[in-house]
Amino acid sequence: MRCLCNRLEARAYAHATEDLDKVLRAVRNLVDGSLVITRLKGHYGNEIDVVTAEVRGCEATKALAYILKMLDELDFNIFINSLTIHKNKIYIRINKQSAFLNIIRLGEGDDVILIEASVSVKDANELIAMLRDLRGGPRTAEGGGRQNRGPSG
Numbered sequence: 001m002r003c004l005c006n007r008l009e010a011r012a013y014a015h016a017t018e019d020l021d022k023v024l025r026a027v028r029n030l031v032d033g034s035l036v037i038t039r040l041k042g043h044y045g046n047e048i049d050v051v052t053a054e055v056r057g058c059e060a061t062k063a064l065a066y067i068l069k070m071l072d073e074l075d076f077n078i079f080i081n082s083l084t085i086h087k088n089k090i091y092i093r094i095n096k097q098s099a100f101l102n103i104i105r106l107g108e109g110d111d112v113i114l115i116e117a118s119v120s121v122k123d124a125n126e127l128i129a130m131l132r133d134l135r136g137g138p139r140t141a142e143g144g145g146r147q148n149r150g151p152s153g
Contacts, residue, residue: 004130007118008033008060012096013110014049015042026099027051027113031063061134064117067092068135070104076135078106080128090117090127 010031014023024035033053040048055063068076079092092115095107107113121127 003058003061004121004134005060005064005117005119007054007056008063009052009054009116010094010113011116012051012113014051016046016048020049020051022100023049023051023096026096027053029099029102030067030094030104030113030115031055033059033063060117064115065134067094067104067115068131071106071135075104075106080131083124083128083131085119085122085124085127088119088122090119091115092117 008031010027010033012023012027014020020037024037027035031053033055036052036054038050038052040050042048068079071079083090093107093112094115095105096111096113098105098107099113119127121130
């Protein structure tokens with residue numbers, strides 16, 4: 001597998017009303033990188049923890065492949081059809097609640113884990129072809145998915 005991605009970062013926000021351990025688990029279910037927690041103050045003085053996991057080199061490509069393989073066919077196609085490359089980076093917004101349950105679904109709004117992947121391809125068509133190859137063949141509804149064993153399994 002070519003190292004399409006040389007850096008992948010997953011970032012999530014844990015607000016004061018959220019269980020930080022659950023947010024850590026959600027991020028860890030996506031990316032098996034070292035976790036960094038940064039504590040910030042919100043507009044009204046509330047505490048917000050920023051949870052970040054990062055992987056580099058070919059491990060980043062493996063993490064991206066895992067995320068793409070675990071998306072269902074509809075979410076994968078939505079991602080591909082809305083793909084933009086900005087300064088050699090692509091972004092995927094994953095539903096944080098689903099990620100906690102080890103189910104990878106696209107998400108909207110603020111309650112997401114933001115995946116930022118630095119890629120080595122500038123041409124969108126070439127990138128889409130490589131992402132499809134990285135994901136593997138189309139999955140069927142009955143027994144087509146891979147067993148969910150984590151990013152490195």
